[in-house]
Amino acid sequence: MxxxxxxxxxxxxxxxxxxxxxxxxxxxxxxxxxxITTTSDTINLIIVGFIxxxxxxxxxxxxxxxxxxxxxxxLVTYIKPLFAIEHPSVDFKPxxxxxxxxxxxRDSFMPFAQDYSYPSNHIASAAAFSFIVGGLSYRNSxxxxxxxxxxxxxxxxxxxxxxxxxxxxxxxxxYFFGLVIVTIIVKALKANxxxxxxxxxxxxxx
Numbered sequence: 001m002x003x004x005x006x007x008x009x010x011x012x013x014x015x016x017x018x019x020x021x022x023x024x025x026x027x028x029x030x031x032x033x034x035x036i037t038t039t040s041d042t043i044n045l046i047i048v049g050f051i052x053x054x055x056x057x058x059x060x061x062x063x064x065x066x067x068x069x070x071x072x073x074x075l076v077t078y079i080k081p082l083f084a085i086e087h088p089s090v091d092f093k094p095x096x097x098x099x100x101x102x103x104x105x106r107d108s109f110m111p112f113a114q115d116y117s118y119p120s121n122h123i124a125s126a127a128a129f130s131f132i133v134g135g136l137s138y139r140n141s142x143x144x145x146x147x148x149x150x151x152x153x154x155x156x157x158x159x160x161x162x163x164x165x166x167x168x169x170x171x172x173x174x175y176f177f178g179l180v181i182v183t184i185i186v187k188a189l190k191a192n193x194x195x196x197x198x199x200x201x202x203x204x205x206x
Contacts, residue, residue: 001173005085005118014167018090021162027095029162034094034104037159040126041105045069048129061132064189068128068182073121075181076174077108080116085170087117092164104163120166120174126156127178135186153178 004010038044046069052062092104107121108114130152134145157171166174 005169010169030095033159033162040156065132072124076121077113080113085118088164090164118170119177120170123171123174124178126153127175128182131182
């Protein structure tokens with residue numbers, strides 16, 4: 001994905017997507033996609049993580065989500081300048097009147113990375129979030145877990161395209177990046193937990 005992003009080979013696809021979105025835009029769609037994309041703001045996902053952490057049954061998932069969100073945000077912030085791929089050239093001007101002081105969340109919080117779009121922090125976070133939700137719900141509903149893992153990031157990704165915040169390749173790169181990071185964190189925490197259990201068992205035997 002990174003090679004494709006750097007070479008700009010998907011540029012024609014981005015032009016087609018931009019033209020299509022420009023043709024279908026309306027006040028209803030603007031309002032709908034702004035509301036949907038706001039649900040995936042980093043601060044909102046962090047709030048969900050805190051709620052999951054408070055609840056005893058979901059505490060482990062909440063901790064994984066919080067650690068993953070922080071890790072993804074930091075890593076993406078410093079990775080973006082390495083690729084230096086700029087945001088879409090089209091500026092989103094809403095067809096509806098937004099509340100005072102309301103702004104769409106930027107993909108990076110640090111000024112040195114705000115001009116760059118690859119990989120997408122929003123989609124990386126959404127992918128990690130969908131992975132956690134999928135893990136929570138898999139035992140009771142495997143179909144829902146798999147569907148959420150796929151369709152939630154796709155939905156958020158389409159809102160980012162509609163709002164001209166990202167190109168297609170930014171989303172794909174962000175999706176896989178988020179899955180890789182959350183997988184590494186889950187395995188690392190599982191390994192630490194197994195090691196702790198082994199140490200406890202060993203001490204009890206002694």
